[in-house]
Amino acid sequence: MTIRTIHRATLQTWLTTGTPGQSAEFALLDLRDEADFAKGQPLFATNLPLHRLGAEVEKFVPRLTVPVVLVDEGNGEATKAAHVLDQLGYTDVVILDGGIPGWLSDSPNGLPTFDIAGNIFTVSMADQRGTPALTIAELQALREAGENLIVLDTRTPPEFALSHIPGSRNLPGGELLQRFLDFVPSPDTHVVVTCAWLARAIIGAQTLISAGVPNRVSYLVQGTRAWVEAGNALAEGGEETFDAASAAASEFGVRHAHVLAAEADVEWIGPNAVAAWLEDGQRTTYLLDVRLPEEFEAGHLAGSISSPGGQLLAVSHRTVAVRGARIVLIDDAVGDVRAITTAYWLKQRGWDVRIYDGTLQDRIPGVDARIGTAAI
Incomplete structure (x- = not known):
């Protein structure tokens, strides 16, 4: 050659x-x-x-x-x-x-760059929307004053288990709306969203705010990095077990996700249309499963790739290698809450994205079932 x-x-x-x-x-x-x-x-x-x-x-x-x-x-x-x-x-x-x-x-x-760097995009978005921020010193002062608050770490479970701010709970970014009410049952609780630095914390906090949750929401500035720089020790372990969201949490998530879907004009696509996209020799189409990795392993649409929503938002280039490609998001939860959350942000980053309107058992013509392995 x-x-x-x-x-x-x-x-x-x-x-x-x-x-x-x-x-x-x-x-x-x-x-x-x-x-x-x-x-x-x-x-x-x-x-x-x-x-x-x-x-x-x-x-x-x-x-x-x-x-x-x-x-x-x-x-x-x-x-x-x-x-x-x-x-x-x-x-x-x-x-x-x-x-x-x-x-x-x-x-x-x-x-x-190939894609907008997660931190660049999210910091710009936080500036534009005025996403409330909280410093480590402010968080510690609120805790000492007995403020009703919860710190939600939106990173992956392995990242959280390796190191996290003591007292925080792990709720990956793509799961925020889907499980919010199970983690935060009271509208009076101040929700502080964190990650290792900025990108996933800002996206998580602004997701909740844009979706209209009743709680006060802030993101923690520079997350675990700032916690360590302030002379504090990080905790280890404490993995969450993610069973199915409760009926009340699911209903809450659907209601608030619809706010995002309406704002961003999120669209759905059925199996036949997906098949037509896949047959198009001039365009690339990704089938991305935004659920948790363990859900993907338990069963998934043939030909799809595991790409949990919260990670796809912050680091889409890890999975989507083709600039200009079309993206189909897959979520089997009632109301497609995780897919809506992901589509809401991907559309704002310029991606051509749809949500799959079908079941995990569908067999779409033109799909290579061998592709279905975790990408992140």
Whole structure:
């Protein structure tokens, strides 16, 4: 095969044409290992190291004809990856000339990214909407004064178990409306939403506010990071068990999710329309299951990918590798509360998104059942 490269100026043009959900389609794969990727994400691309590429690329880039841009550390990994993709049948693969070092070599500040970085988007949104904030010192003062409050940590259960603010409870962001009343039965309770820093806390707090819950809601500024910087110790363990939401909580969640759906003009799509989307050789369509991972493992729509809603909101690039793709969200709960919450925010980030109007038992023509594995 002939190895093609593109200059960073070309990639800059692609990245600045339209929003993530409305630009021409292309995939951007960062081939660095997980540790190097975690140190800095200048492109906010999808991380898929070479040793995982062959086994996992199909779920991230399901359409073989979509343009794929490979980015490495300038160490030749992209050339090896291009050969792997060629053998798998991908027909339009290019390499970013110079890799990450070349991308950052000139004017590293202000460079465009594949997706809007979660922190950038959420901080901007908090400024625009005036989302109430609470500092660590203010939280401690309220606790000492005996304020009726609860701290909800919206990270994943494994993250919460590793370290969290003492006294907080774990309620992943996608579950906030679905289970809110089970965690916060009184409208007089001050709800403080937190995470490791900002993105998921702000999104969680503003979700509750925009949905019209009666409680006072704030987000904790810089979350667990600020807690440690203030000289406090973090707690470990304390995992929540997420059984089915109570009937009262489900009704509450549906009622308030409908507020979000109306505001964002959220749309649904049935099995036949999804099949037509999947048959479209010019567009990529993702089937993303926004439920908890254990629910996905217990049973899911064939061909769907596990992508819990709260994580999809903050770090959509971890799952959605193709810019300009269409997204179908799957949720089997009454009223699609988690899917509505996720769609509400993805639409504001420019993604073309629908909620699946069907059952987990459906068999959609054109779906490859082998794809159904957890992505996050």
